[in-house]
Amino acid sequence: MASENGTEAVTSTALLTDHYELTMLSSALADGTADRPCVFEVFARRLPDGRRYGVVAGTARVLDAIADFKFTDAEIGQLESTAVVDAETLEWLANYSFGGDIEGYPEGELYFPNSPILTVTGGFAEAVVLETLVLSILNHDSAIASAAARMSSAAHGRPIIEMGGRRTHEWAAVAAARASYLAGFATTSNLEAGRRYGIPTRGTVAHAFMLLHASEEEAFRAQIAKMGPDTTLLVDTYDISTGIDTAVRVAGKELGAIRIDSGDVGVLARQAREQLDSLGARDTRIVVSGDLDEHAIAALRAEPVDAYGVGTSVVTGSGAPTAGMVYKLVEVDGRPVAKRSAQKISRGGRKAAIRRHKSTGTAVEEVIYTVDGPVPDSDEYDRALQIPLVRAGQTVDDLPTLDDARARLRRALVSLPWEGLKLSHGEPAIPTLFL
């Protein structure tokens, strides 16, 4: 079993790809259409049910993954042995390197139905083979960031730690930590996210540490001996009230925080605050966790909670685990193209977008227009939404950082009409206008 499922080190992203991308390619190479100039566009036909906005995340990961999209001997050998494509196609793949252009919404930007989130320009073949990888990353990361932004917004400035790694695929966990941080979370429990993205990591102990010891007091003493009194003690292994008494007795009034991970955390937080205050531990913070989502966080706004730990709900997109973005061919040889069946209507042509704002800075509408058609009127309050990301295959310099994305999202959320920040189901915060 171990060899069958061996986790050999894979440094290429090229096989994180649907079979049909390569068979399409082989047909296109054979009939001479492979190099036709094409434009592909990533967009979401709609937001997840009832959501008011989406948050773009994953773009930086996309650019890295494209740079690593190489068919080395290992990938070519696999495709050859399984006869996925013919020798001509294999040769083309062995020489593959994306040489086109990409522009898109920067990370941390809001998006709405049909926003042109990413535009890939190049020959048909070089652009089509990126479809699966681009969508995997954007659909995952944007789903997480979109959920996390609602939670950050509901937390109203109180810090949130992302601790959901155990509830999702082990590598999705790392990307989820990044997307949550982008969307305003303060820290993560995920150590690989700390290494890879420089996100601050946090953690103290689990219930297992409490149970390992003969008594709660013994466990608290061991933790404080190692971590000092400014640590967070987990007080709900047995009786919470007794736990808090013991915690303050052992740590003193300078105890950093207590964590409550179960029960009606609102009621428990209020009781805990009173108890801590009565014990003189007025600066001891209260951290709550345990199946919190944006609605639970909002419901706790009036309670004396100092920080939230969020797991399952954020890494699963809080009911919307994928963003539903598609990668559609919109232009061939300068001509707009689109699927025209009765079932799904798409709009052809390469597009760009601006977001209009009132003079107060409040967003009014997303205006999408065909680049080859009339350009919308715009004033000083409007903002073009796409930025260049790749030019002739090279990632452009000085792209926004992860911290830039955090700042961008904070500004963008402030610009939404107030209804747009409501957690309840409703229409997108601003309408999309096709020019």
Add this chain to the structure above:
Amino acid sequence: MASENGTEAVTSTALLTDHYELTMLSSALADGTADRPCVFEVFARRLPDGRRYGVVAGTARVLDAIADFKFTDAEIGQLESTAVVDAETLEWLANYSFGGDIEGYPEGELYFPNSPILTVTGGFAEAVVLETLVLSILNHDSAIASAAARMSSAAHGRPIIEMGGRRTHEWAAVAAARASYLAGFATTSNLEAGRRYGIPTRGTVAHAFMLLHASEEEAFRAQIAKMGPDTTLLVDTYDISTGIDTAVRVAGKELGAIRIDSGDVGVLARQAREQLDSLGARDTRIVVSGDLDEHAIAALRAEPVDAYGVGTSVVTGSGAPTAGMVYKLVEVDGRPVAKRSAQKISRGGRKAAIRRHKSTGTAVEEVIYTVDGPVPDSDEYDRALQIPLVRAGQTVDDLPTLDDARARLRRALVSLPWEGLKLSHGEPAIPTLFL
């Protein structure tokens, strides 16, 4: 941005771990409790809302990931530079290698609330640090397999291709393809799953290939020239009826299949079947895709559909994207331990399980018992559910393969009472009895 998010090749799984696992460890090393003999147990307190059964998947990936759980210089350097733990702990981690025992339900086995899916025995420290990684893998893979099994069951023998890679994290996609195949899917679109797990991959073309060409006919001709008439032509880019006419005209009556990816696929499949038959293409298969889940598949049972393509719903666990399993300390120094707060009750003690069956082979109940207590009566129809997986740190030989897991699940599903295969919300298919 590219360097900030660099995708260096990581061969160790050690940082796919929550910060608190290592801070717990450091406290345990300091106070002398790190080597206490412990037993940790993985179980789900409940099934996802309304589900009748869960399917164990990911165990083989867990064993591989544990083998790769090594703190090399790179991991130690990261932990040192971010001051996560002290020098004593870093030294312990640098020498880490799991040396304990693991048993568990084999992949493809069904599980129910509280089934002891995995049991990890070892010193506290060596076992606790595996928590995050073990749960990430089992929670993800079992969620996908549990959803996929419902779809396979609803498909009633018709093949399903997994094609959801673009709707989930790029590496989760590979694991999702494996879990779906384990649960009875026939093939996947994911090329990396083909390489890594030997799963057959399939694919032909997307709508982009149709739009690349000046006409549907030109696209069909290009595809058939390359792939032969036994390919699958995508007939819903423009008008489906015209598409089918053109397809048969170009490919002849030996056309392999048509695919319909949009619209009311039941109605469209019936019309397509009539049309194909009237054109003499009686052996041409009909493949449908487009937002199918287990309910849509079941609703198509009476329609002339030959194969299903399933994407979003399977990779997101069809409404239950995580299995909700936990990794709990149940025994220390041979004594049962458990959280005893009013909010969450856990059962201490190392456990095992048998599944009782009627003489007809129908499953009756899951019996969970403490290994140190009385052993349940059992007869020839009962079946012990755990198998040895790791002994003294070494993965045991001849573990079940992925194909074995497929076969095991097929047998297990047949053993369920008929209500257990219903797709509607309800109670678990069999009750869990604690002895």
